[in-house]
Amino acid sequence: MKRGNIIKLVTLVLVVAAAVALSIKPLVDPAKGIPLGLDLRGGVHLVLQAQPNKSGAPITNDDMDKAKAIISKRVNDLGVSEPIIQTDYNNKRIVLDLAGVSDPDQAVNVLKTTAQLTFKDPKGNVVLQGAELTDAKAGQDQSTTGAGGYVVNLTFSSDGAKKFADLTTKYIGQRIGIYLDDKLLTNPTVNVPITNGQAEITGYATLQAAANDAVLMRSGSLPVSMSITEKHQVGASLGIDSLHKSIQAGIYGLIFIFLFMLVFYRLPGVVADFSLVVYGLIVLWVFWMFRVVLTLPGIAGFILSIGMAVDFNIIIYERIKEEVRAGKSLRAGVESGFSRAFITVIDAHVTTLIAALTLYYFGTGTIKGFALTLGVGIVASLFTALTFTRLVLRLIVGISAKLNTAWFGIRRDV
Known part of the structure; x- marks a missing residue:
């Protein structure tokens, strides 16, 4: 049993260390990492x-x-x-x-x-409106007779397709003007009737120019x-400076928290610090997977949730101390401490989570960002403390039934 617990504990540490190493690059990648808000990215x-x-x-x-x-x-x-x-x-x-x-x-x-799109016949009469357009996509000119470059491919509704078919049948050999807000985009010559409800606007020098017009046509007027x-x-420089200062403040805060937990709780403090690393990984990966945009208020919500995660561990550890001082073994004290602290912790976190949900529902902009990161952090801290911290403490007390309580910062004669 002792050997098995040691193997499990070492494996757990190695897995977390590997997860941290593998997470650094994708999470901080400027292009594919956690997206930054206006105040950080510019x-x-x-x-x-x-x-x-x-x-x-x-x-x-x-x-x-x-x-x-x-x-x-x-x-x-x-x-x-x-x-x-x-x-x-x-x-x-x-x-x-x-x-x-x-x-x-x-x-x-x-x-x-x-973005009022219109099609005009050779006499200048509007014969087709943009409202009869169902889709517009930018692409590269693939025609053998085209001059290369880029195009916008149009798809019409059933009524629009019929009108366009009548238009191109009637005016073979003549030009049809395609206008956006009365500005001529192109006036192609009709070579054959187009009856399939598809049209193409050619002559774009860049894909971005074609894409911009496609956005306007697709979204409507x-x-x-x-x-x-x-x-x-x-400016991005202002955002980067703010981000660096926020990260610096967060690092200093984490160092203080780590030292505090080590001094006051000894071995459980090490477990708490280890759990905070796992908690941080969970939160950051959630941000990355759901493309949560990180802003300065969002960072503040994240840091506040770290404080609540630490508070969760402190409540549990104090309960464990009380149980051990009352004469229970470390193993029994850990189980009883978690059970007794559960209701207190849940009450505190649920009320804060309700506040975060309220802010997210009724707030706007940066307030939503703060509420979102705070809410994600609360859920992650509950999960980490109730599963990971408990698992690690069980493995530690399972290694030795006679583990000195001083390693838990407990003196039985107090």
Whole structure:
């Protein structure tokens, strides 16, 4: 039994050490690691102001909701992770925080464009609307007669396909104009009737240019025109400096916690420190797998949850001390200590978890980030303490039934 516990304990330590070594590179990878928010990664803060309609009709809250939905879709299609998008109904504004945007001007143009797509016959009459478009995708020109470059492939609805077939049948040998917000994109010559509901816009010099127009066509047109009233670019250097300071503060805090647990709880303190490493791995891997965007408030929530994880261990260890001082063996004291501490710990963590869920549900932006990291940390700390810490302590007391209680920071004569 003693030999088996030693093997299990050594194996556990080696597995955790390997997990730490293997986790460093993927978690801190700038491209594929944990995504950073605007305050850490840099990006752009935008305020889009809705402009009055030409008809003089008032801008309604429904117009603002539709505009927000379309802008959200465009942001997602641009590949921006976890954007913060808020609507100010009173002032008819949409406020955006976009992290990791390398070309703010390009993003601005895509977001504020009304994106009204039209097809016009050779006489200049609008014969097909963008509303009859079901999809638009960017790609490379694969045609043998094309000039290379890039294209946008269009797919029409059933009604749109019929109209496009009639249009291309009627005007063989003539040009059809394709416009975006009355700006000519291309005016290809119709060589043969196109009856399959598929069309292609050619002539793009870069894939990014084709992709931007595809985003606009795919997301539909904004119900109101938008203008940029504020644009603040957040430099990555500021974010990196804040991140470094946060990491430095976290390291100092962890060193203090590790030393505190070692001095006051001896061997269980070592177990607690070991458990904190496992806890940190669990939380960071959850962030990575679910693409949780890390912000400064999010880091604060994570650090707060570390404090709660330590508090969990302290409560358990104090209960174990009480049981051993009352005359129980270390093995019985560990089991009884965990059982008696369970209700106290659960109550404290559940109430904090409820608070985190409330903040996440009703909060916005960075408040949500704080609540999310705090909630994930609480769940991870409960899991680690109730499974990993308990397992390691069981293995330790199982190695020797006569283990000196002084190793647990316990004096029986107290």
